[in-house]
Amino acid sequence: MRQDEVQAAHLLSDPASIGTPMFVLLLDRFGTDMLDWEPETLRMEIEGQWGVIPPQENRDKIWALINIVSTNLFNVSLEFFIHAANALSGEGADFGNYDPATVTEMCWALAEQHLIAPLDENEDFSTEILEYMKRALREEGFSQVPQLMKPHVGSEIDLQEDVESALALDGIDANAFWDRQTRDRMRVDEYVTRRLTRLISEVASLPLREADQRAVKQLKARADKALAAQSLEIEQGQEAVSPIPFA
Numbered sequence: 001m002r003q004d005e006v007q008a009a010h011l012l013s014d015p016a017s018i019g020t021p022m023f024v025l026l027l028d029r030f031g032t033d034m035l036d037w038e039p040e041t042l043r044m045e046i047e048g049q050w051g052v053i054p055p056q057e058n059r060d061k062i063w064a065l066i067n068i069v070s071t072n073l074f075n076v077s078l079e080f081f082i083h084a085a086n087a088l089s090g091e092g093a094d095f096g097n098y099d100p101a102t103v104t105e106m107c108w109a110l111a112e113q114h115l116i117a118p119l120d121e122n123e124d125f126s127t128e129i130l131e132y133m134k135r136a137l138r139e140e141g142f143s144q145v146p147q148l149m150k151p152h153v154g155s156e157i158d159l160q161e162d163v164e165s166a167l168a169l170d171g172i173d174a175n176a177f178w179d180r181q182t183r184d185r186m187r188v189d190e191y192v193t194r195r196l197t198r199l200i201s202e203v204a205s206l207p208l209r210e211a212d213q214r215a216v217k218q219l220k221a222r223a224d225k226a227l228a229a230q231s232l233e234i235e236q237g238q239e240a241v242s243p244i245p246f247a
Helices: 003-013 019-030 032-036 039-050 056-070 078-088 103-116 127-139 147-153 160-170 174-204 213-240
Strands: none
Touching: 003 019, 003 039, 019 032, 019 039, 019 056, 019 103, 019 174, 019 213, 032 056, 039 056, 056 078, 056 103, 078 103, 078 127, 103 127, 103 147, 103 174, 103 213, 127 147, 147 174, 147 213, 174 213
């Protein structure tokens, strides 16, 4: 097997692989026909081409992206949105059980959707999905919203005056609280930034044969723009947080 085919086989068989590079590779090799294939057909085609059967984690990532590209389920179905967020983060899509999607998982799913099937300016998620995002942010203790959720739910979950009134009643230092909130939000943004950096590198090194170079360039441009926005958000957060004093 040629070295570039070995590289492709490794990408598809490594359960830690990111979904978008695998999806781009398969779309390059099989064309848009694969968007209509049954899961078993795609599995057989992959095995015939590279001699590997992707682990279930990777099959879940690929199918999540196929549905994001070919349907509007990710935007309108809360059930599919949750399963896709779990799948794209490597947790698998267990349709038999309810596995809540975390804020971090949702942000990464939003990143991959933005790269391969960005919403039009007049589109947004269903009310049910937007409320789910807000509830997850509250339940995980976020008042500041990670970069990729901001266009959908706004930049803050609670009104600052109400939070600070409650903090004062509980005797909690407001500055320390807001610093912690900034760090929590930055933790998610930094996770997405690391994965975006890796994704860009992997897409750039894919052994593509039939690639629509214009489409690949558009994907890279969107990834670069998203990465720049994430980096700016982290930089602004670092400036806003008070230094942690040494003991």
